[in-house]
Amino acid sequence: MKFLVVDDSATMRRIVVNSLNRIGYSEVVEAGDGHEALAAFDASIQFVITDWNMPNMGGLDFVKAVRAKDEGKKIPIIMVTTRSVREDIVLAAQAGVNNYVVKPFTPQVLKEKIDQTLGAVGAA
């Protein structure tokens, strides 16, 4: 499964990619903001993990842009972010994210949310 990991923090990208590697996903494309991610987004991407607060194009706008594409309507998306007030979580859900992970996270939580999301998308 090919992941697209979007975060403006190189440290966070590395931690997410390392966590993905540890739980068995080795094919990962990285992007530093929403614009870069949109440029990297194509039909080969099967799962998106994105931060919210980023320069140029933030995670929320990126998710909306992906959902507006034919090839992005059903792709699983997890938001991984520090934002954790109820209004933000609801906004993300309304924008089309399938799941949401609060930073700082553990690899176990990330795996759990990926599994949940894949299960839900597969069942849909």
Added chain:
Amino acid sequence: MTPGDRDRRQVLSDSEATLRQVQGVLSDLGNSEASKRSAVEQMVTELTTHPAGFTELVTVLVRTYTEIMGVIDSLRQSRGLLEQAAMERIKSTHEKLAEVSSATEVATTSMLDSVDRALGMVDDIEGMAAEGCDDPSEVSGKLRDELLQIMNLLQFQDITAQQLGYASGVLLDVEERMVGLAKLFDHKSSGGEEGVESDSIAAATVTNDPNATTLNAESRQALVDEIFTSPGG
């Protein structure tokens, strides 16, 4: 001299003293208040040179006082707005910076603890090798967990970077407001109104979460899970 004459002389004396103070303030304000300054200066000139009678003098004085009170009110409002906005945001920034310091220390201590445990495990592996034990997998598994724990703890870098980025935006905002107050006398153009985010803060919140924290991740994740698993969530 009648008591009425003495009162009028006292009023005139007080007025002249006030006008001198106003002139001093106006000259400090620079060119941005040129129109207001020239208006008051014109009144001062009228007051000191006009040969007209007392009634006209009183009228001029009333106008002058009105102008003065308007200027003082503007200054008071500007100062109040600046104080309120700046104090609240500086307090919030102070708390964020304290949290950065705390988060850095907690992460560093946790990493040092992990390194200590990892070093102990390396010793165990060496001891097992020396004793001819050929199955160090249990210890090496624990060692791997410790190393992964260190990597996870490094998430504090992203979170504290957001806290510092927002704090920087607040400081820029306060600086802009102070510069605005120094340049302008009218609170309407002194750099923002109460509760309104400046460009600096708005820019800072695009790339940084003002509420970013390393604390209570589990309870915050629980709120997320509640929303995402609720009907219609």
